[in-house]
Amino acid sequence: QVQLVESGGGLVQPGGSLRLSCAASGRTASAYFMGWFRQAPGKEREFVAAINCISESTYYATSVKGRFTISRDNAKNTVYLQMNSLKPEDMAVYYCAARNSAYTGLPIIPGLYTYWGQGTQVTVSS
Numbered sequence: 001q002v003q004l005v006e007s008g009g010g011l012v013q014p015g016g017s018l019r020l021s022c023a024a025s026g027r028t029a030s031a032y033f034m035g036w037f038r039q040a041p042g043k044e045r046e047f048v049a050a051i052n053c054i055s056e057s058t059y060y061a062t063s064v065k066g067r068f069t070i071s072r073d074n075a076k077n078t079v080y081l082q083m084n085s086l087k088p089e090d091m092a093v094y095y096c097a098a099r100n101s102a103y104t105g106l107p108i109i110p111g112l113y114t115y116w117g118q119g120t121q122v123t124v125s126s
Contacts (some may be wrong), residue, residue, distance in 0.1 A: 002026040002115040004096045009120030012086055016124075020081040022096030022117060032107040033099040034072060034079045038092035038122075045095070047108040049081060059107060064090070086124045093119040 002103035024031065037124040044046050049070040050059045064109075069082040079096060097113035 002031065004047050004098060004102070004115055006029035006094065006096045006117040006120040009094060009121045009122045011125065013089060013126050014086060014124055016082045016087065017082070017088050018122060020094055020096075020122075021077040021082065022121060024077045024079070024098065026078045027100065030100045031098050032102055033074075033113070035097045035099070035107055035113060036070060036079075036081045036094060037097060037110055038039075038056070038090075038094045039119075040092040043092075045110050050057075050093070050107040051079065052054050052107070061108075083122070086122075091122060093121050095119045 005023045006020060010018060011126060019055050019107055021025045033050050036048040037045050038048050039045040040119055045054040047061050049068055051070045051072055060068060067085045072079045072125045098115040099113045103112060
């Protein structure tokens with residue numbers, strides 16, 4: 001089992017920045033992918049970013065590439081999502097997710113992930 005707890009959400013003006021954190025506990029040593037997804041009201045959950053915990057390769061949705069950065073601190077069992085140049089369309093509940101088994105395709109589908117956090121709200125508004 002892996003437990004995930006997100007933090008760092010809040011209200012930010014357009015153009016501002018936030019850093020989300022995802023603290024993992026439990027069987028974190030077996031994590032293969034860690035990902036961030038988001039869900040806006042009335043919309044499906046969508047992929048934001050992911051990191052391969054073995055190769056450290058990173059993946060980004062086209063809509064956030066160049067603005068968001070995923071990273072992790074193994075010592076703290078924490079994954080981060082640095083979000084810069086935030087736009088109103090980035091407003092959503094952001095979820096951290098973990099997949100423990102190997103996967104050779106793109107880690108962009110929510111169904112690939114076994115463990116999920118409770119989510120943290122990001123509001124972008126002036």
